[in-house]
Amino acid sequence: MSPRPLTRLRHAGSYFVLAVATIIALFPIFWTMSTSLKQIVDALSIPPKFIGFHPTLHNYSRLFHTPGFGTAYVTTLEVTLGSALLTVVVGSLAAYPIARRWRFLGRRPLEASLVIIRAIPPIVLMVPLFNLVINHGLYDEPLTLIVVYSAFNLPFAVWMMVSFIQQIPYELEESGEVDGASRLRILVHLVLPLAAPGLAATTILISLIAWNEFLIPLVLAGNSTRTLPLLISTFVQSRTIDWGVMTAGATITILPIAILTVFAQRSLVSGLGLGAVKE
Amino acid sequence: MTAETKPLRPTARMWARTKLPLVAFTLPAWGLVVAVLAIPIVSAVSLSVQNQSLDLFGPATYVGFANFRTDVLTSAFVHSLVVTAIFITIGLLVQIPVGLWLATILHRELRGTRFFRSALLMPMLLTPVAVGLMWRFMFNSDLGVIDWFIRSTGLTQVDWLGSANGGFASILIVNSWQNVPFVMLFMLAGLQALPKEPFEAAEVDGAGGWQSFRYITLPLLRPVLLIVTMIMIVEGFKLFDIVYVITNGGPGTATQNLSLLDYRVGFTFLATSRGAAIGVVMALMLTPAYILWTRATRE
Numbered sequence: 001m002s003p004r005p006l007t008r009l010r011h012a013g014s015y016f017v018l019a020v021a022t023i024i025a026l027f028p029i030f031w032t033m034s035t036s037l038k039q040i041v042d043a044l045s046i047p048p049k050f051i052g053f054h055p056t057l058h059n060y061s062r063l064f065h066t067p068g069f070g071t072a073y074v075t076t077l078e079v080t081l082g083s084a085l086l087t088v089v090v091g092s093l094a095a096y097p098i099a100r101r102w103r104f105l106g107r108r109p110l111e112a113s114l115v116i117i118r119a120i121p122p123i124v125l126m127v128p129l130f131n132l133v134i135n136h137g138l139y140d141e142p143l144t145l146i147v148v149y150s151a152f153n154l155p156f157a158v159w160m161m162v163s164f165i166q167q168i169p170y171e172l173e174e175s176g177e178v179d180g181a182s183r184l185r186i187l188v189h190l191v192l193p194l195a196a197p198g199l200a201a202t203t204i205l206i207s208l209i210a211w212n213e214f215l216i217p218l219v220l221a222g223n224s225t226r227t228l229p230l231l232i233s234t235f236v237q238s239r240t241i242d243w244g245v246m247t248a249g250a251t252i253t254i255l256p257i258a259i260l261t262v263f264a265q266r267s268l269v270s271g272l273g274l275g276a277v278k279e
Numbered sequence: 280m281t282a283e284t285k286p287l288r289p290t291a292r293m294w295a296r297t298k299l300p301l302v303a304f305t306l307p308a309w310g311l312v313v314a315v316l317a318i319p320i321v322s323a324v325s326l327s328v329q330n331q332s333l334d335l336f337g338p339a340t341y342v343g344f345a346n347f348r349t350d351v352l353t354s355a356f357v358h359s360l361v362v363t364a365i366f367i368t369i370g371l372l373v374q375i376p377v378g379l380w381l382a383t384i385l386h387r388e389l390r391g392t393r394f395f396r397s398a399l400l401m402p403m404l405l406t407p408v409a410v411g412l413m414w415r416f417m418f419n420s421d422l423g424v425i426d427w428f429i430r431s432t433g434l435t436q437v438d439w440l441g442s443a444n445g446g447f448a449s450i451l452i453v454n455s456w457q458n459v460p461f462v463m464l465f466m467l468a469g470l471q472a473l474p475k476e477p478f479e480a481a482e483v484d485g486a487g488g489w490q491s492f493r494y495i496t497l498p499l500l501r502p503v504l505l506i507v508t509m510i511m512i513v514e515g516f517k518l519f520d521i522v523y524v525i526t527n528g529g530p531g532t533a534t535q536n537l538s539l540l541d542y543r544v545g546f547t548f549l550a551t552s553r554g555a556a557i558g559v560v561m562a563l564m565l566t567p568a569y570i571l572w573t574r575a576t577r578e
Contacts, residue, residue, distance in 0.1 A: 010488075014384045018391075021381055022398045025460070029401065031424060032413040044422045047431070094308035097301040104301035106309070113312045115572045119513045119565055123538045124558035125315065127545040128322035131331070151315030154308060159576070183300045212406040214520045219546065229408040233524055236415060243416055250409040257404050265397060268404065269464060 029258065036060070036247040043243055059244035063252065066245065071224070072231040073252075076211065079142055079227065083149035084207040088199065090150065091157025091206075096187050098158065099165035118155040126219045133220055140222030148220060149210050156209065157202055164198025165191060201267030208257055208268070228253050320562070326555035333549035346556035350544065356557065358532065359540040366451065366536060367515035371508060374455050378462025378507075379500075383492070385463070386470045396467075403460040411524030414453045415440070418525075443533035446526040450534055453521050458514070462507055469503035470496070506575060513568050516561065537561055 034050070035043050042053040063069060097104055098111065129148065138144045172194070173186050181189075192199060217227045232249035235241065261268065327346055331339035350356060381399060385392055402410070417425045418439035426436055439445040473496070481491040497504075519538040522528065528535030528543070535543070541561065545554025 011389060014387060014389055015391075017381070017384055018395045018399075022395055024456070025399050025402050028410075028413050028417060028456070029405075031417060035416065046422065046427060048424050048427055090307040090311060093304045097304050102301055104305075106302060106305060110305055110308060110312070111576065112569070112573050113316060115576065116569050117312070117316050119568045119572055120316075120562055121516045121538055121541075121558075121565070123519065123541045123545075124323065124562045125319045127541065127551060127554040127558050128319040128326055129315065130546070131326065131551055132319065132322060147311065148315055151311040154311055158308070183304070187304075208404050212404070212408075214406075214408050214523075215542075229406055229520075232412060233408050236412060236524060241415075243422075246412055247416060250412045253409040254405045257406065258401065261401055261404055262397060265400065269400070 036251045059248040063248040076228040079145045080210040082146040087150040087157045095161035099162040114155040160202045164195045323555045331552040350553045359537045363536040381463045382466035407520035411521040446534040
C-alpha cells in the first residue's frame with residue numbers, strides 16, 4: 001500500500017525543509033572546526049576549501065601558547081563547576097517547599113524575586129555590583145564570580161527541581177514523617193535520590209549556562225580570573241584578526257557544549273522550557 | 280498536576296516542627312537574592328541620583344534627577360531603545376514563524392525525525408561569544424564564505440559589518456540562528472500537548488492541512504505563543520554578547536542596543552551613576568514582564 005501521491009509530495013517537501021534547516025544549523029559549526037584545522041593558505045583560499053586540505057594542529061598549539069590560555073581554561077572550569085554545585089544545592093533546598101505547595105513565610109516574595117532575576121537585564125545589576133565588589137575588595141576573585149553566577153542561574157535550578165520533585169508522589173514522604181524524620185532528612189535521603197535524574201539534568205544545564213557566561217566576568221573578572229569566553233572575545237579586538245587562533249578558540253569553547261547537546265539532549269530539553277510552560 | 284499535598288493545620292509545636300524548617304530551606308536562596316538582586320537594586324537607585332563615577336576623586340554628591348535628564352531623555356538613549364525594539368520585533372517576526380514551521384514538520388514524526396531534531400537544536404546552547412566569532416569569520420567581506428556564496432550566485436554583495444543595515448542583518452541572523460531552535464522546541468512541546476480529537480474531527484469534515492492549522496492548531500497554541508513571545512522580549516532586552524562581538528554597536532553607534540549603551544556608559548566612560556540611571560529605567564520598562572511571568576508560574 002503506497003501513500004497517495006499528494007502525501008508523498010508533502011513528505012518530500014518536509015524532508016527538503018528539514019535538510020536545508022539542518023545545513024544552516026550545522027554548517028557554521030563545521031566551518032569553524034574545519035578552519036581551525038587548516039593552514040592559513042587553505043583557511044583564506046577563494047573559493048573556500050570545504051574538504052581536501054592538509055589538516056594541522058598548528059592553530060591549537062598557538063592557541064595553547066596564547067598568554068593566559070591555561071589560566072583561563074582552569075578558571076572557567078573552576079567557576080563553572082563551583083557555581084553549578086552551589087546553584088544546584090541552594091536551588092534544590094528552595095525548590096522542595098515550593099514544589100510541595102506548602103505555605104510558609106516569604107514564599108511569594110521568593111517566587112517573585114526569582115522571576116525578576118530571570119527577566120531583568122543583567123547589565124542593570126552589573127553596574128551597581130561592580131561598585132559594590134570594588135568597594136569590598138572582592139574584584140577578580142573566583143568566589144565572587146561563583147556567587148554571582150549562582151544567583152543569576154538560581155531561577156533555572158529552582159524551577160527545574162520544582163518540576164522534578166513534583167513528579168515524586170508525596171505519599172512516600174508521609175512514611176518518613178511518621179518515623180519522625182526531619183524535613184531535611186526526608187529531602188536528602190528520600191526525595192533527592194528519587195529525583196537523581198532531575199538533579200543530573202539540572203546540574204548539566206546550569207553548568208552549560210555558567211560555561212557560556214560573558215557579561216558577568218567581563219565586569220567582575222580581572223587578569224587572574226579571566227574566563228574562556230572573555231579570552232576569545234579579545235581575539236577580534238586587534239586590527240588584524242588571526243582567524244586560525246580565533247576558530248581554534250571558538251572550537252575549544254563550544255566543543256564540550258556540542259558534545260553535551262548530543263548526549264544529554266533529553267535532560268537539557270526537559271529543563272529549558274520549565275518555569276514558563278506547564279506540562 | 281501532582282497529587283495534592285495535605286494541608287498542614289498546625290498547633291504551635293507542629294508549627295515549630297514543620298513550618299520553621301520550611302523557611303530555613305529557602306534561606307540560602309534568600310542569601311543569593313539579597314546579595315545579587317536586592318542590594319544592587321537599592322544601590323542602583325541610590326547611585327542614579329548621585330554623581331558617582333570611577334574617575335571622581337572625592338565623595339559623590341546628590342544630584343537629584345540630573346542623570347535621568349542627561350542620559351535617559353537623550354537621542355542616544357532613544358536611539359538605543361529603537362535599536363532594541365528593532366531587534367526584538369524583527370527577531371519575533373522571523374523566529375516565531377520559522378520555529379513553528381519546523382516544529383510542525385518535526386511533529387509529523389517522519390522517519391529520521393530524531394536525527395533532525397538533534398541537529399536543529401545544536402546551535403541553541405553554544406557559547407554566544409564563540410558563536411559571534413564563528414559568524415564574524417563567515418561575514419568577512421573579502422574572505423568570508425557567505426560573500427563567496429553570494430558572489431557565486433550572482434546576488435549583490437552585502438557589506439555585513441561596515442554598514443548599518445548589514446550590521447542589523449548580521450546580528451539578527453546570528454541571533455535567529457540561536458533562537459529558532461529554542462522557539463521550535465517550545466512549539467514542539469506545545470504541539471505534542473494538544474488534544475487529538477479536534478484534528479480527527481476536522482479530518483472527517485474534510486478540512487485541509489492549512490485549514491486545520493489555521494483554525495485549530497494556532498488558537499490552541501495561543502498560550503504557548505504568548506509565553507514564547509514574552510521570553511523573547513525579555514531576552515531581547517538582555518541581548519549583549521553577540522552584539523558586543525559582532526558589531527560592538529557599530530558602525531558608529533548604529534547597532535548599539537540598550538544593554539550595550541548601559542555597558543558603555545557605566546564601564547567605558549566610567550560614569551557609574553549615569554549607567555545606574557539608564558539601568559533603573561531599563562529595569563522599570565520590563566515591569567509588565569515580571570507581572571505576567573509571575574502569573575504564568577503560579578497558575
